[in-house]
Amino acid sequence: xxxxxxxxxxxxxxxxxxxxxxxxxxxxxxxxxxxxxxxxxxxxxxxxxxxxxxxxxxxxxxxxxxxxxxxxxxxxxxxxxxxxxxxxxxxxxxxxxxxxxxxxxxxxxxxxxx
Amino acid sequence: xxxxxxxxxxxxxxxxxxxxxxxxxxxxxxxxxxxxxxxxxxxxxxxxxxxxxxxxxxxxxxxxxxxxxxxxxxxxxxxxxxxxxxxxxxxxxxxxxxxxxxxxxxxxxxxxxxxx
Numbered sequence: 001x002x003x004x005x006x007x008x009x010x011x012x013x014x015x016x017x018x019x020x021x022x023x024x025x026x027x028x029x030x031x032x033x034x035x036x037x038x039x040x041x042x043x044x045x046x047x048x049x050x051x052x053x054x055x056x057x058x059x060x061x062x063x064x065x066x067x068x069x070x071x072x073x074x075x076x077x078x079x080x081x082x083x084x085x086x087x088x089x090x091x092x093x094x095x096x097x098x099x100x101x102x103x104x105x106x107x108x109x110x111x112x113x114x
Numbered sequence: 115x116x117x118x119x120x121x122x123x124x125x126x127x128x129x130x131x132x133x134x135x136x137x138x139x140x141x142x143x144x145x146x147x148x149x150x151x152x153x154x155x156x157x158x159x160x161x162x163x164x165x166x167x168x169x170x171x172x173x174x175x176x177x178x179x180x181x182x183x184x185x186x187x188x189x190x191x192x193x194x195x196x197x198x199x200x201x202x203x204x205x206x207x208x209x210x211x212x213x214x215x216x217x218x219x220x221x222x223x224x225x226x227x228x229x230x
Contacts, residue, residue, distance in 0.1 A: 034218060043118070043205050043221030044157065090157060101147075101170050102219075104157040 002027045002095040006105035013081045014113050021076040021108045023091030030096040033074040035065055038088040038107070047089075050074060061085070081112045116140045118222035120206050126228045127196055135191045135225045137206030146189045147207040147219060148181065150174070157205070163189065193227075201229045 003026045013019045025031055032051055036044040048059025055067045065076045076089060088109050092102040119138045127133045139146050148160040162169040163181055180192045189208075193200055203226050207219040 036218075036221075041223070043120075043207075043223045044219075046218035046220070049218060099170060101159050101162060103159075106156045 002031075002093050002098055002103050004091050004093040004103055004105045006089075006091055006108045008108050009106075010109045010111065012111045012113065015083050016080050019078050019081040019085070019110065019112070021089050021091075021110060023074045023076065023105060024072050025074060025091075025093040026072060027093060027095035028097060031072075031074075032094040032096060032102070033065075033067065034092040034094075034102060035059065035063070035074075035076050036090045036092065036104075037061075038090065040087075044090060047076070081110075083112045083114055086110055086112045118206055118208055118220050120204075120222035120225050122225060123223070124226045124228070126230060129198055129229050130195055133193050133196055133227065135193075135204050135206075135227070137189045137191075137222055138187050139189055139206065139208030140220055141187070143208035143210055143220070145169075145209045146181075146183070147209075148191045149205045149207065149221075150202040151205065151224070152202045160191070196227075196229045198229050201227055203227075 005024045034049045035047040037047050038044050047063050048057050050057045050067045058064045063078050065074055067074050088107045090107050091105040094102040121136045146163040149157050151157050159172050161171040161175045178194050182190050203224040205221050205224045207221045209217045209219045
């Protein structure tokens with residue numbers, strides 16, 4: 001079975017400060033991990049993924065995520081937040097040996113204050 | 115950049131009526147999906163479709179739901195005898211054929227379905 005948790009419903013950060021949106025996962029085998037962003041009245045937009053290789057993955061719009069196998073985490077990060085980063089962020093996981101349908105987290109609302 | 119397009123953007127339907135939601139996936143994609151999202155919260159998987167048949171479906175996808183690819187471009191979700199709890203945003207997504215298991219899904223902007 002595969003599952004993913006986003007422990008924070010909302011994250012608030014000041015513009016220019018670093019941001020972190022947390023994600024932890026549970027799978028039986030190797031994880032495939034994804035981050036998506038959703039702006040108001042829009043569909044989910046792919047940001048980045050981890051399949052294998054370097055634990056630090058870089059994606060769109062200056063976002064990056066760090067895969068930590070021992071902590072079963074895949075936190076999304078950005079060194080300097082922008083007001084335009086304010087959106088809903090979804091983490092998703094797929095178990096390499098399981099269903100090819102990813103399981104999405106409940107989403108974390110990121111609010112960047114000017 | 116190619117996009118997944120969905121129509122209509124908003125559908126209002128009386129309870130008990132049938133509704134068809136339409137999607138045009140990205141042209142070279144061969145895997146198609148429907149998801150729903152209630153009140154901007156959790157994204158719930160409904161069904162996946164490949165090679166003109168359902169690949170996987172969730173427990174939400176009961177006999178009330180059906181999907182079809184009637185031609186080479188459209189992918190539809192039909193909900194028969196709609197219920198109040200079917201009110202949600204419905205998202206269509208598609209992904210590439212090659213090594214689909216770790217390819218990201220490309221989502222449309224959704225259809226907001228309101229059941230009265």
